[in-house]
Amino acid sequence: MFQSTKHRIALISVDGDPAIAIGQEEAGGQNVYVRQVGNALAKLGWQVDMFTRRSSPEQAAIVQHGPNYRTIRLKAGPAKFIGRDNLFDYLPEFVVQFQQFQQREGFLYSLIHTNYWLSAWVGMELKKLQPLIQVHTYHSLGAIKYRSIGEVPAIAAQRLAVEQACLETIDRVIATSPQEQKHMRILVSQKGRIEMIPCGTDINKFGGIERSVAREKLGIAPDAKMVLYVGRFDRRKGIETLVRAVAESSLRGKANLQLVIGGGSRPEQSDGIERDRIANIVDQLGLQACTTFPGRLDDTVLPFYYAAADVCVVPSHYEPFGLVAIEAMASETPVVASNVGGLQFTVVPEVTGLLAPPKHEVAFAAAIDRILTNPTWRDRLGAAGRKRVEIAFSWNSVASHLTDLYTHLLAKTEKQPQIAA
Numbered sequence: 001m002f003q004s005t006k007h008r009i010a011l012i013s014v015d016g017d018p019a020i021a022i023g024q025e026e027a028g029g030q031n032v033y034v035r036q037v038g039n040a041l042a043k044l045g046w047q048v049d050m051f052t053r054r055s056s057p058e059q060a061a062i063v064q065h066g067p068n069y070r071t072i073r074l075k076a077g078p079a080k081f082i083g084r085d086n087l088f089d090y091l092p093e094f095v096v097q098f099q100q101f102q103q104r105e106g107f108l109y110s111l112i113h114t115n116y117w118l119s120a121w122v123g124m125e126l127k128k129l130q131p132l133i134q135v136h137t138y139h140s141l142g143a144i145k146y147r148s149i150g151e152v153p154a155i156a157a158q159r160l161a162v163e164q165a166c167l168e169t170i171d172r173v174i175a176t177s178p179q180e181q182k183h184m185r186i187l188v189s190q191k192g193r194i195e196m197i198p199c200g201t202d203i204n205k206f207g208g209i210e211r212s213v214a215r216e217k218l219g220i221a222p223d224a225k226m227v228l229y230v231g232r233f234d235r236r237k238g239i240e241t242l243v244r245a246v247a248e249s250s251l252r253g254k255a256n257l258q259l260v261i262g263g264g265s266r267p268e269q270s271d272g273i274e275r276d277r278i279a280n281i282v283d284q285l286g287l288q289a290c291t292t293f294p295g296r297l298d299d300t301v302l303p304f305y306y307a308a309a310d311v312c313v314v315p316s317h318y319e320p321f322g323l324v325a326i327e328a329m330a331s332e333t334p335v336v337a338s339n340v341g342g343l344q345f346t347v348v349p350e351v352t353g354l355l356a357p358p359k360h361e362v363a364f365a366a367a368i369d370r371i372l373t374n375p376t377w378r379d380r381l382g383a384a385g386r387k388r389v390e391i392a393f394s395w396n397s398v399a400s401h402l403t404d405l406y407t408h409l410l411a412k413t414e415k416q417p418q419i420a421a
């Protein structure tokens, strides 16, 4: 009674809902990636079902984004926000719900693309129950994360074991940068099949807005030297380094220096706590007058913030890829980023921006000042960034690489005899 077609696939992202507002606690690059990859794959003719966990009773069970492209929310534990480190116990329920969904639809997926280690586990469990091709994107590696945080959560050993089993056994793991690929090999396992397919960005949404027009819309002075951060409030994003760098800037007190720190936060949640910590540092350093926190930046304003900025700073301690860097580059805004992970791949130093050692506020200050004091060079860096994104990082090119990979994997299994579910 089950039918299977190679054109219908599932993207699984248990913890990163592709249909919710981005920019708050635990909702960032992974959500954007799943949503945009799903959209671009649907445009290429795939029927894309994106599965996630229902995290509030008000959420619709199914959100239809387009004719071939929808988010399906399954029950896995109570319908409330639960942090990633506490979700593992609810995953068996997610697996059962996924199977029941297939049963109701009378359809068995033959290819799933899982995201983050929690979904990797779900995928590996499903693989025990039905013939299935599994492709996986990590988005973050426990082996790197746990090196940089003081307190390792109780789930750490489980996560590391799943990440290793995933790399060693599934059909294909996607690295989003050569740096992530290298870290997988060094820190996770020598075994397993990796393919490098970068992340992308929407080159129509970002770009094409004049700086002066963007500033007028946002109420930012034409003579301001605007330094922008966009992202979640998380200690590992290194916002403290940026604030201290602005305090060190040679332009402080001399030019109309403006620091804009964009991103959502919720009181008493971990992002709210980090936001308050950053606001205290701003106060201690006497930067209140030149710093603003506009909150979560949604699609209607985000392209204007990137376009208005003189420089966008990505001071993360680590990034496997770092979408913000390419969004700024697509908007013709130079990037100053930490010299780590995927940022070494996206930002070409002296061509599209500058790299500085993570947590090094003096180096960040020097890099920011070099760009702010030379508007002609700033514009050259911006134009080169846009060109780089157009060539290497559009979602359409990501989806066409994924299409080649999925088609290749599906063709391979179709040649082999299938075992009935």
Ligand code: UDP
Binding pocket: 022, 023, 024, 027, 028, 029, 030, 032, 230, 231, 232, 262, 263, 264, 295, 296, 297, 298, 299, 302, 321, 322, 323, 324, 325, 327
């Ligand atoms: N973002 C947003 N609004 C905000 C803050 C962030 O839309 O207020 C988006 C940002 O544009 C980017 C994503 O969240 O697409 C963050 O992705 P990134 O890879 O830079 O970081 P992650 O969240 O994966 O650590």
